[in-house]
Amino acid sequence: MANTRKIITILLRLLALGATLSATVVMVTSHDSADVLNIKFSAKYSNSPTFKYYVIAEAIATGYSLIVLFLSSKSLVWRLIVILDVVIAMLITSSISAALAIAQIGKKGNSHAGWLPICGQVPKFCDHVTGALIAGFVAAIVYLVLNLFSLHAVLSPLFPAKSYADRS
Amino acid sequence: MALQSGEKPMFTGYISSKPNSSWTLLGLRLVAFLATAAATLVMLLNKQTKTFVVATIGTTPVNVTLTAKFHHTPAFVFFVIANGVASIHNLVMIMVDLLGSKLDYKDLRFAMIAILDMVNVALVSGGATAAAFMAELGKNGNSHARWDKICDKFGKFCDQGGGALIASFIALALMLLISVMSIIKLLNSHKSHSVLPN
Secondary structure (H helix, E strand, O other): OHHHHHHHHHHHHHHHHHHHHHHHHHHHOOEEEEEEOOEEEEEEHHHOHHHHHHHHHHHHHHHHHHHHHOOOOOHHHHHHHHHHHHHHHHHHHHHHHHHHHHHHHHHHOEOOOOEOOOOOOOHHHHHHHHHHHHHHHHHHHHHHHHHHHHHHHHHHHHOHHHHHHHHO | OOOOOOEOOOOOOOEOOOOHHHHHHHHHHHHHHHHHHHHHHHHHOOEEEEEEEEEEEOOEEEEEEEEEEHHHOHHHHHHHHHHHHHHHHHHHHHHHHHHHHHOOOHHHHHHHHHHHHHHHHHHHHHHHHHHHHHHHHHHHOEOOOOEOOOOOOOHHHHHHHHHHHHHHHHHHHHHHHHHHHHHHHHHHHHHHHHOOOO
């Protein structure tokens, strides 16, 4: 039972590491340029503070996932890991949410504010960003599942004691 | 074995009176509830109408009336929904804290509280950050995408939105603290169970 739990935890953490790493890398390598009416449109991730925050947040999550992957399962550290997992999950959720909001404007525009969509001019950039956002979304889901799982894993060694309380 | 204050002897194995940390948690939940409710309401009522002079035909000016409402932007809609759900969650948690000690399945209760707190922290953080970056876009525009700033025209809309954002970020910090405290409470309650006679 404990071995299955260990394997699943390691698998989940590897998946989270892969997802956050790919989100970071794909967003950083996204750029496109177009010439419209002699005006050069150049789109990079660093043009938007939201995407910069996205890259930074996912990079922090990648580093954290890497470090935690190499930790042994000593009970003292795992309680801190559970709490840090909550913080990192919050960071990832916030970054993907903000990036989705800005990307939605880029794709559909906002007629009330007079903002035109840009995906028509720089389609390659838009596709790249979409890929990065999908990876980030997968990372957020995996991290939420991981949170629940590591909470369960920290508690389960103590669950047999619950039957003592029921018997008394 | 040492007894904590208010704990009955080990063979019965449950905590009878409410320790001080529980009142701290309740107070934090109350403030978080007020903050999320304030953020929801302030953003919900965020609206500004302004008339612009677009052109002049002869001597009569051509007026255009524009309205800025929160539901023009999906980010603000998500902000209102997230903070609304979080304030309902905080209210339910306060009720459970005050009235729920009569429920029997205490272990599951602590686990459910911890899990729900985690989920709501993620929700509020998503809503607050999305709205914050949208507000930043409205305030500074984006020259690369040729998006003009709107805060110079709709100042009151921006200010009110900023107020709702501040309330939501305060609520986020508090809810993160509450989530950490309820996880610690959950881990400690299980630890005290495990100290039963082996």
